[in-house]
Amino acid sequence: MAAALATFVTRRRPDWDALDALLTRQRAGALKLDELRQLDALYRRAAADLARAQTFYPDTDAHRFLNQLCGRAYAAIYQPPRERWPLVRAFFRRDFPRVLRRELRFVGASAALLCLGALLGALVVLWEPRGAELLVPAPVRQYIAQGRMWTDDILSVAPPNSVSSDIATNNLTVTILTFATGMLFGLGTLFILVNNGVHIGAIGALCIREGMGRGFLDFIAAHGPVELSIIVIAGGAGLMVGQALIDPGELPRGQALSLRGREAVKLVLGCAPFLAFIGAVEGYVSPGDLFPTWAKAGLGLSLGGVFWAYLLRAGRTDADETVVPADSAS
Structure with missing residues (x-):
């Protein structure tokens, strides 16, 4: 009752x-x-x-x-699921550039490692001609010995859409490896950055030594600034992971890795659409002589300038500039 x-x-x-x-x-x-x-x-x-x-x-x-x-x-x-596009827009308008600005010291260290590798590679090839045999792949040396760029035949082998797709896939692989090998206490990321720098510097120096410096510039001018920036950002993310493992501070190593890893992943995810875009530039614009060198250089500098202006200005507020990273809070 x-x-x-x-x-x-x-x-x-x-x-x-x-x-x-x-x-x-x-x-x-x-x-x-x-x-x-x-x-x-x-x-x-x-x-x-x-x-x-x-x-x-x-x-x-x-x-x-x-x-x-x-x-x-x-x-x-039981709220309905939030729409994903607003979240994606918010990530690229605010979260991604803010995380990058907070972690600029790691990105700067990554850039320094890449430049160090490029300088070493260039010096070895310029001072010791036989150094090219160790640092420059044999097919590339054969093209240069013939006075031709190894990129001249790219579009004759495959259409631009296929080339850009393959390039984007390769760039994504390099980006992920550069970040993921940070789990080896940062040593993997360090090796990839220096090794890529040595490779770039050695090839550039060999082209200059053989009178093909303009051809080298012609190929890398359009896509180089953004592509190298993305590699540097991925390297910074890998160094963040390595730093969390080496020096977790007052947090347990697993917790420090989780906190820093989430921030590092944001940097890598933020680079993904730019990788796809710059792959298209590298596939359609960089090879061949359809575009003059000055136009490629102008495009590359413009894209690089816009990319970094976005990263350094988007989502900027007074509060943003005073945010303390999670791992440094007491």
């Missing part, structure tokens, strides 16, 4: 008031994790009370109150 309505309301009213208060805090965005669990439990109890009221106390104020309360709780708990 059902209890009197007044008894039912008196016994259950504290839970209803608690649920109503949590819903008010939820709308204000002030709920904590334990309060979310409490909200779910109280909603389930209120739903059971609503079923009881529908059976024994229909068309009463208690029934109508519970119906409204459960409706609000249901809407709060």
Whole structure:
């Protein structure tokens, strides 16, 4: 037999008031994790009370109150999934460039390692001609010995769309490896950056030594600034991971790696669409002589300038510039 309505309301009213208060805090965005669990439990109890009221106390104020309360709780708990495009836009407008600005010291260290490798590779080839045999791939040396760029036949072998697709895939592989090998306490990232720099510097120096410096510039001018910037950013992400493993600070190593790794992944994900775009430039614009060198150089410098202007300015606010990285907070 059902209890009197007044008894039912008196016994259950504290839970209803608690649920109503949590819903008010939820709308204000002030709920904590334990309060979310409490909200779910109280909603389930209120739903059971609503079923009881529908059976024994229909068309009463208690029934109508519970119906409204459960409706609000249901809407709060079972919210429709957020649209993904606004999240993607927010990431590229705000999150990605802000993370990069916070981690500029790692990106700068990555750039220094790449430049160091390029300088070493160039010096070895310029000072010791036989150094090219160690640092420059044999097929590239054969083309240069014939006075031809190894890129001259790219478009005769495959159409531009296929070339750009292959280039984008290769660039993505290099980017991911540069980042992922940071798990080797940063040593893998360091090796890839220096090795890529040596490779670039050695080939450039060999081209200059053989009087083909303009051909080398002609090929790299359009895509080089952005492509090398992306490699440097991925290197910075890898160095962040390595630093978290070597010096986790006051946090356990696993927790430090998790916190820093999330920030590093944002840098790599942010580079992905730019990799696809610059792959298209490298496939359609860089090879061949359809575009003059000055036009390629102008395009490359413009793309590089726009890319870095975006990274250094997008989402900038006064609060953004005073954010303290998570791993340095006490």
